[in-house]
Amino acid sequence: MTAKSLRMVWEAGAGAVVTKSLGLQPRTGYANPTIVDIGCGFINAMGLPNPGVHEYIRELSSLPDREGMVIVGSVYGSDPGQFAEAADIVAQGGVKAVELNVSCPHAKGMGAEVGQDPCLVEEIVSAVKDTIRLPVFAKLTPNVTNISDLARAAERGGADAIVAVNTLRAMAIDIEAQRPVLANRVGGLSGPAIKPVAIRCVYEIAEAVGIPVIGCGGVTSWRDVVEFLLAGASAVQIGTAIAYRDLKVFDEANNGISEYLAGKGYKEVKDIIGLSHGA
Numbered sequence: 001m002t003a004k005s006l007r008m009v010w011e012a013g014a015g016a017v018v019t020k021s022l023g024l025q026p027r028t029g030y031a032n033p034t035i036v037d038i039g040c041g042f043i044n045a046m047g048l049p050n051p052g053v054h055e056y057i058r059e060l061s062s063l064p065d066r067e068g069m070v071i072v073g074s075v076y077g078s079d080p081g082q083f084a085e086a087a088d089i090v091a092q093g094g095v096k097a098v099e100l101n102v103s104c105p106h107a108k109g110m111g112a113e114v115g116q117d118p119c120l121v122e123e124i125v126s127a128v129k130d131t132i133r134l135p136v137f138a139k140l141t142p143n144v145t146n147i148s149d150l151a152r153a154a155e156r157g158g159a160d161a162i163v164a165v166n167t168l169r170a171m172a173i174d175i176e177a178q179r180p181v182l183a184n185r186v187g188g189l190s191g192p193a194i195k196p197v198a199i200r201c202v203y204e205i206a207e208a209v210g211i212p213v214i215g216c217g218g219v220t221s222w223r224d225v226v227e228f229l230l231a232g233a234s235a236v237q238i239g240t241a242i243a244y245r246d247l248k249v250f251d252e253a254n255n256g257i258s259e260y261l262a263g264k265g266y267k268e269v270k271d272i273i274g275l276s277h278g279a
């Protein structure tokens with residue numbers, strides 16, 4: 001996401017916007033093809049392309065009228081020190097919170113390769129919390145046997161919220177060429193196909209931790225948002241739907257939720273968080 005595209009999403013009605021994940025060094029990412037539409041979602045393996053966190057905060061600071069925009073800086077790294085350093089730099093760029101991408105499904109030596117190990121997740125979160133004063137979110141991978149163990153580890157490390165979930169490891173094969181579609185072969189599946197998995201993860205995590213959960217994975221309508229809230233999410237992220245549908249998804253979600261709450265006699269979003277538990 002360029003700084004300009006963050007503004008477009010903000011103006012479309014999002015309550016906050018999250019940057020593409022940023023690392024200490026610039027990365028060009030993988031060769032094309034990096035994304036494939038499989039009809040029920042996308043599989044992508046971009047390879048964490050980004051201009052590096054130093055350059056990105058320069059881009060952010062040149063964005064006109066950015067005061068008032070709530071920006072969450074996403075960072076990645078391969079060890080607790082790198083995460084802490086990247087978080088520290090992005091924090092100086094005026095973001096309101098930092099999200100730790102411990103869950104990119106295919107990047108070697110970073111992302112899920114560190115984020116599948118609860119001990120490392122705890123160390124990473126704790127190193128970042130010792131370095132910055134902003135709220136810290138841990139974005140977790142669903143590509144594990146027990147995502148609650150990761151969530152508890154992030155909470156022990158001092159995370160202020162859990163973001164669940166990042167993409168699921170997936171592949172598509174071109175039957176004419178008889179080879180994998182993506183240059184990296186394996187990528188991360190997002191979009192409507194993963195929503196039931198994401199809902200299950202949010203539900204389990206909400207039972208396992210006391211900190212807020214931010215739900216994501218396949219949100220395309222206000223109904224999906226309500227489902228995540230009932231599963232125990234306090235907020236949701238919308239990503240793939242921006243490309244899968246369009247920017248109207250934010251207005252439609254905001255209006256749909258308000259009408260749902262009013263129709264059921266609730267005052268605010270808070271009133272329905274986690275209501276499906278114990279039902």
Ligand code: DHB
Binds near residue numbers: 047103166167
């Ligand atoms: C990439 C990063 C992710 O966190 C993800 O879920 C999928 C792809 C990437 O940059 O390749």
